Amino acid sequence: MNEILLHIIIALVVLIGAMSVSASLIWLERRLLGVWQDRYGPNRVGPFGLFQVMADMIKIFFKEDWIPPFADKPVFVLAPAIIVAATLIPYAVIPFSPGIVVANLNIGLLFFLAMASLSVYGIVLGGWSSRSKYPLLGSLRATAQLLSYEVFMGLSLMGVVMMAGSFSLEAIVEAQRGLWFCIPQFAGFVIFFIAGLAETHRLPFDLPEAESELISGFHTEYSGLKFGMFFVGEYLGVTFTSLMIATLFFGGWQGPLLPPIVWLPGKTLVFICLFILIRAALPRPRYDQLMSFAWKILLPLSLLNLLATAGVLLILRK
Amino acid sequence: MLSILRTLWGVFLHMFRSRETIQYPEQNILDPPRFRGRIILSLDPDGQERCVACYLCSAACPVDCIALQAAQDVNGRRYPEFFRINFSRCILCGFCEEACPTYAIQLTNDFEFSEYDRNNMVYEKEDLLISGPGKHPDYNFFRVAGVAVGVKGKGESENELPPVDVRSLLP
């Protein structure tokens, strides 16, 4: 009974933690962008503008939640829920420190990939059900982009899986006791990072919502709480991708001196900041550049990485 | 690829730069001398209204926000009976200031005016008039102009010869 209670508490803490961290990312991102663009960012509401998130939430809660009369209503309502659910569920497989994990699946990594592939639906359906041109264009782009980047996101992780010999994230973290995988799997790390950027459709890969061309892409018609869910979904994705990078390539909760419960969030925070730095620095590529970069450079690279890892491992085992 | 990393590093270094933002309500903004803000009507150094109600400002105004009515006092000096600027229309372009022959209408540095009621944005003459000569402290139109409206007699203004006595035969 106690164990079940512990599990429930862990799940709740992870849920609330993930939600509140991603909500406060709104503040963090705006402040950091401000820092890198020689300005302040939100600093009016509360100390350092920390309550800006609350203000935004209150605003979003009380906005009119408008469903366009031409939209496909059930699907329109379903789409943001899919996004949030599909990005929130994989938090369950991440080991935050030894023993603290919601569900230690032996296919944890595959579970993450499965949920990542499901989150495409939120975008595609959101764009389609709005029944207007810019959302549709945005979701067309999103479908093609997410499907292509998903392919080698999976492939780039297979090197890690080979080295750890398991799909379970806990086993992968354990296997990095001696050496973090970011060194032997550097190519895999870079490819996964780029694919993660594209999967969360963050700048510079935010073509599905490119403001200058598509207004705001697939969520043009959304307002109020539903728009807020898309927004939080995006930040949940950013947090999760950073968590995955830290877990898979940077030794997860492992690290000297400090307790494990500090190490993983610390590493994650570094990668979140890197995500935001990339947003502050890089311009958006053209769509065909994006696709040819994916298929002509990253896919062969990840295949090569896979082959090389397999070869080296075979030689070492013998 | 290298250029991307260089860009990232360059942007990262901005962390250590000072910020461009001026925290406006707490920190005063710069005061450029030719700023175009709220419009005022000024007095000449004698303490009389400069405005001669020539309607040039009203004609120059691209958004037609200036309305006035000319009148004359006992000396024949023109003045506006009413002078009304609708600041909810005004675009602060400064054309009226350029058009004014007497430096009566001037734009100031003040821009902090906002109202809950739109009618309060309509400024009457008494709201517009200030108690001084504004940007041109020494200029007095009727000391330069040739007309006599009680300020001085004919031919007494600066750089002006005394009036010719047309009845005298002497040159």
Next chain:
Amino acid sequence: MNILFYMASIVAVIATLMVILEFNPVHALLYLIVSLLSLAVIFFLLGAPFAAALEVIIYAGAIMVLFVFVVMMLNLGPRSADEERSWHPARVWFGPFLLSAALLAELLFVLRGGGGAGFGEVSPEEVGIALFGPYLLATELASMLLLSGLIGAYHLGRGYGEARRHEPGPVEESTP
């Protein structure tokens, strides 16, 4: 575990029924996705987590997205739903219903006999060893098939504009 299994099965059956009964193609596809997901749950419960994950990644995550993608491009509105409705008079249902009833009866008979439930858990490693051990030939054949599909897709998507510019068109051939 049993309760979960039956819940997933009921969801799968209802969703699959709705796939057939729904007139709006995108809604039908959504039901199909739900049915695939519940199938994945069933796989998981039966001790094949690898198969379950692949079911979600490949079927629900990739193939169905492409289906939705294509249907999205067709720009089907309420009119096409009405058309769809008119294509389904009651007599059309009769033949498929008989056939599937026969299948169902067969299935029930097999289930009563006690078919193959109760495997142990199959880990990803075992799947891999099986694929590249005893079933190596089949795996390689399947990969050859996929490769030919890839090459075909590349050929089709090569860009007709460039090809046409270099090949003489029919009009140019006819003129001497």
